[in-house]
Amino acid sequence: MRKAERSLGVVLFPAFDWAISPTHPEREERLLYTQDQLHEEGLFDVEGVREYKPDVATREDVERTHFCFPDVDAVTTRSHLVSAGGAIRAARLVMDKEAERAFALVRPPGHHAMKCVRGARGFCNVNIEAIMVEWLREHYGVRRVAIVDTDCHHGDGTQDIYWHDPDVLFISLHQDGRTIFPGTGFPIESGGPTARGRTINIPLPPGTGDQGVLTVMRELVLPLLAEFQPELVINSAGQDNHYTDPITDMKVSAQGYAELNALLNPDIAVLEGGYAIQGALPYVNLGICLAMAGMDYSALREPDYHAEALRQDERITAYVEELCRQMPRVYHDPPAAPENPRNGMREGDWWMRNKSIFYDTGGFQETQKEGLHLCGNCRGLLKIESQVDSLRCLGVEIPHGACTACQNLGHSIVEESQLKSAFRYVQLIDRVNKEYSRYGF
Amino acid sequence: MYLGIDVGGTHTDAVALDLSGPGVEVVAACKVKTRHDDLLGSVNEALERILRGVDRKLVRRLNLSTTLSTNAIVEGRAEDVGVLVVPGPGMDPSEYMLCKDFHVLDGAMDHRGNETARLDKAQCSAALEACRRDGVRAFALVGKFSVRNPLHENTLRHWLCHTKDEKGCERADFVTLGHHLGGRLNYPRRVASAYFNCAVWRLYNQFADAVEASLGRMGLGHVRVNVLKADGGTMPLAYSRKMPVQSIFSGPAASVMGIIALCEIIHDSVILDIGGTTTDIAVFADGAPLLERAGIEIGSHPTLVRALKVKSIGVGGDSALSMIGDLVRVGPRRLGPSMAEGGRHPTLTDALNCRGLCEVGDLEASRRGVAAYAESHTISPEKLAAQAVEAAARTIHEETRSLVAEINDRPVYTIHELIEGKRIVPRKLYLMGGPAKAMRMPLFGCFQLASEAPEHFAVANAIGAALTRTTTDVELFADTQKHVMFLPGLGHHENIPASYNLENAKRDAMNHLLAHLADLKLASDAERAEITHASSFNMVEGMNTVGRNIRVKCQIKPGVERTLR
Ligand SMILES: [Zn+2]
Ligand SMILES: [Zn+2]
C-alpha cells in the first residue's frame, strides 16, 4: 500500500452544476479533468490521503468578513457559500489534526473579492481565504497568519481585506499589473498606517518561469515567513502562471508548481484561478497534492512539456534577482506612500482614503471612502462608505481586541447613521462581541 | 426449484427453495463443514443432502458463492502473471508493483483519451519475451486512461497474440485488458484487478469445470449456474470464467441478500451479521444496501471489484475475553472455541451463557471458565460476564456509528447533492448469525433502536445466494468533439455526430446494457435497469463550445427475485 509522508485532506468540490455562463472560463468543466486525473491516479487510495466534502459557509461566516450590500443573499449564490465552506472544511481538518495538511480544490475562487462586496470582480464574489481565516480566528483563536498568493493575478481583494491588519502577512506573487487584470500589486502598496510592511507585492514580468518563481520563493518569501513567524501558512493556490493558461503570459510548469508548494510547505492551500483546464489543472493540482503529502512528484509532466521552450529570458532572471535583493526592505523598513486621497491621508484622528472599484462582471463602478480610526490603544475602528450610482451604504467594523472607546465609537456611528438615514444599508461587524448586524431594507 | 450454496470459511450452507407456489418455501437446508482442501467435495456433499427427496428435474437454478478465488490469493496459490503497464506521466507506478513479471512501458494517454506518447514496439516485444521466458501464460495489459481510449491495451494484445479473438492464443492462455473491467477511473486499482483476474483464472476455471461435471453426474446438467459477486448480484457461470475476480469476497453479499429476502427493509437500517470471529456491519439507505465507493481490497491491494459496503470488526461469539486494568475487553483476538464447546479460554459466548442470554454447549464449563478468569483478575464472575457482554455491544455500536459517520461524510460533487444530500440515520437493526438472538437486548441497550432477528437466520446467507438476481452495469463515455462514444466494459466503440447529447447517451447506455443481458440470456430483468449517473459538460475553447463530454452509468438494480416475507 502506498503511503503519504504527511497526511493530506483534499476537499474536492467541482460544483458540477454551477457556472457564471456557458462559455465563461470559470465554468462547470473547470475541475472535471482534475477530478478525473486524481481519481485515475488512485490518489485517494494512498494511505494518509483522503477526500472530504465541503462544509457550507453560513451567512454569518460571510458577514464576519465582508460588508455585503445590499446583503449576503444578493451578492452570493450557494456555490460561493460551498466554496468558502470548502476552505473552512480544509482548515478544520488541519486544526482538528485530522490531517497535517489540507487542500481545498473548490470553485468559484475568491481572491479578488474585497472587504466591501457589491457584486462579482474577476470571477470572485466573496473571499474564501479571508472567510476561512476569520472563521479560524473566531473558532480556534488563531491570530498570526501568512497568506501567500501564488495566483498569476494580484490578490487585490485579500490585500484590501488585510490592509490594516498587522497580524496577517499577505504576500502576492503575480504577473506585473501593468500587463494584466486587475492592474494593481506594486511594491509601494505595502499596507495601511498600522500594518505597514505586512502587505508584500511581488510583480513579475510576463514570461517568468519555474526558475523565477522558485527564486522568489526561496530567497524572498521563505526568509520573510521565517521572520514573521505565523501560526499558519496559507497558499492562495491560483494556477494561472502555467505556460498554457489562456488568460495570462507566464511560463510555470506543473513541476514548478509542485516544487513551489514543497518549498512553501503551507498548512492549507486553497485553489484560486487557473483556466487551462485540460493542459494544466490536472497536472498542477496533482503536483500540489503530491507535494503537500510529501510524496514523489518527479514522474509528473504535462504531455506537451518542453524544458527548452519554458526557459525564462536572462533579463527576467536578472530582474528577479534584483527584486529579491530590494524587496525585503518593504517588510523591514516600508517606505511610506505619498499622502494623498488615493493612497490615504490623515484627517484628524482618522486615516482616510478614497477608492474607486470596478466590478468587471457586473460592469459598474463603486466609490468608497474608507476610514481607519487611529486609536493608539488598539488596531482601530474601520468604516467604509460605499456608493454605487446614488445608492449609499455604510460598513463599520470593530476589530479584534478593540478598546472600549473604539467599540463605543463604532456603535455610535452606526446609531447616528440610522438617525440621519443617509445610508440605505448599514452593516456592523463587531468582532469583540462576535455580533454581526445589518440595518436597512 | 432454486438452490443456493454459500461456501464459507467454516461452514458450507445450502438451501433448496420451492418457488412454485405464491410464496417461497424452504424445502431443505443444511450446513456441512467446509473442507478447504476439497471445496468441490463440500459443495457436492451439501447438494446431495438438500436434494434428498427432491425431484431433480424441477431444479432450475443453482446460485453459488465460493471462497475459492479468495483463498487462492490469501494462500499464495495464485498463478504467475505478466503485468504490462502503460502509466504515462503522473505517480510512480513501481509503487504498486504486484509481481515479478511487472513491466512499465513508455506511452501515454490523457484524460480525454488523446494519445500523447506512443508505445515503443521494441520495448513491448522485449517485455513480452521476458514474460514468456519466465513461463508466464496469463497476461494483464493495462494503460492509464484506457477507459477513455483502449488503443494501447488493444495494441499490446495484438502484439502478444496477433489476434483480436477473445480466446487464448499460442502464446497466452488468458489475457485481461484493463478497460474490460469497467469504465471507472483508478489506474492502480485497474492494474490490481487485472492482475488478480489473471492470477486466479486457471484455478477458478478448473473449479467451474468440476462443478459442471459433478452437476452432470447428479442429474443436474440442465440447471443454470450463477456465481455470486461481492456487489450483491450474480453472474452466469460462463461469464464468470472470464471475470473470476468478480467472485471474490461474495460471502457478506450472500448474507445481506439473505436479510433482504427475509425481512422487509424500508428505512435506513443497520445489518449486523454476528459470527464466530467477526461481526459484519452493513448499512442500508431507504431499504437498499450501500456499495463500496470504489471497490474492495484484495490482499491489501485496492481493486475495482464492486462490493457492498461491509465493515468487518473483530467481535464474535468466539472472541476471547481479556482485561486491561479494570477494563473488560472482547476480541479482537480469538483463542480457540468457547469453553462451552471445549475451548480453554473464556469467550463472548461463555459470557452470554453466564448471563442466561443463550444456552450454547456446556453451560457449566462456561461458568467455571468465567469464574476462574474473574478470580485471577480480582473481579466477580457476574461483573466480568456483564461487562464483557456490555463491552461487545458497545464496540459494535461504536464501530457502527463511525461507519455511518464515514458514509455521511462521503464526498459529493454538485451543489444539488450537497444541499439536498441525504444523511443516513439508522432507524432499525437487523441481526443475524449465531449469537444474534443472545446479543439482541444488549445491543438494544446501546443503539436504542428496534431490532429484528429473522427466522431462518442461520442459513440466511444460502437463502440470499439462492434468490439473488443477476446484475450487470455499464458505463458510457462520449466526447462529441472527438466524435467517439465508448463503453469500456463491453469494449464497444462507436462514432457519433457532433449533435450527440445526454439523452442519446442515456438511451445508448440502456440499449447496450439490455443487449448485454440478452447475450447473457437474461432479457427478463430489463425492468430493473436504471440510470445511476448521467452528466454532460460543455467543452469550451476560447469562447466557443466545441463539444460535450458525456458520462452515463447504468445498472441492473441488485436485489432478490422473491422474498420469504
Ligand atoms: Zn498573486
Ligand atoms: Zn488569477
Ligand SMILES: [Zn+2]
Ligand atoms: Zn481603540
